[in-house]
Amino acid sequence: MYNVLIADDHAVVRFGLSYLVNQQPNFTVVGEEANGTDTYLRVEQGDVNILIMDLSMPPGESGLITTKRIHEKFADVRILILSMHEEQEYINKALHNGAMSYILKSSSDSELLKALTALSNGQNYVDSNIKISKDDISKINSDGVDVKLKGYSVLSKRECEVLPLIVLGYSNKEVAAELFISTKTVEAHKASIMRKLHLKSRAELIRYAVHHNLIDL
Structure with a gap:
């Protein structure tokens, strides 16, 4: 079966x-x-x-x-x-x-x-x-990788799950509830995502996610 x-x-x-x-x-x-x-x-x-x-x-x-x-x-x-x-x-x-x-x-x-x-x-x-x-x-x-997405490819599994929720405007508490993790862990993942993608604000993260078709709005 x-x-x-x-x-x-x-x-x-x-x-x-x-x-x-x-x-x-x-x-x-x-x-x-x-x-x-x-x-x-x-x-x-x-x-x-x-x-x-x-x-x-x-x-x-x-x-x-x-x-x-x-x-x-x-x-x-x-x-x-x-x-x-x-x-x-x-x-x-x-x-x-x-x-x-x-x-x-x-x-x-x-x-x-x-x-x-x-x-x-x-x-x-x-x-x-x-x-x-x-x-x-x-x-x-082809196994070629978009150079602009190299940063995204090194995100951890959990960071890949946190990213779309941040872009959609979920609060730290809401992200934590969705993924069954603590708010402090959410904050740590957010900081890591911004660092790995070399972004400074949520607005930049939204542009990045939309531009690379990482999310559906």
Whole structure:
């Protein structure tokens, strides 16, 4: 039996996906989340085999970033992106960041079910309505890192979780409650983030996060 986690910011979408997945033999939905931070924390519990996730779950961390963080820390979790974004740039980045499958929300249920079957067999699956060129494959396989994001890449797991909450205006107390840490720890993470990214104010941090698509507002 494959345990499936569903992450989408729309409750009706989560309900529909849960119903569809639970009807399939060998698949069961073990949880639902509405944003990137909570999705990562749920995966961290260790019982998720397959993650079906949207790329845009505002307000909060970009799904592309969540995909990368989960893949790097929990490589055994098979990630299926279900998104309205049909732009090749999104598709390439998602696959590059560790997604095994990319399905368009505009496609039929059969595409999602094909993807689930493929993932259960350890195989990649890209929506049949998406055409990937040799140039796209090159971009997906490229291990080049955006120089401007080198600072972000050295943030700790917890700092990556704190950053979008700061940008969204959460107070230290609210961040602490969300992540189950102390306010002093939140303050320490905030100081470390600003130092590593060479930023001096929350306004600069907001510009940085928006410019690099680290969050969805």
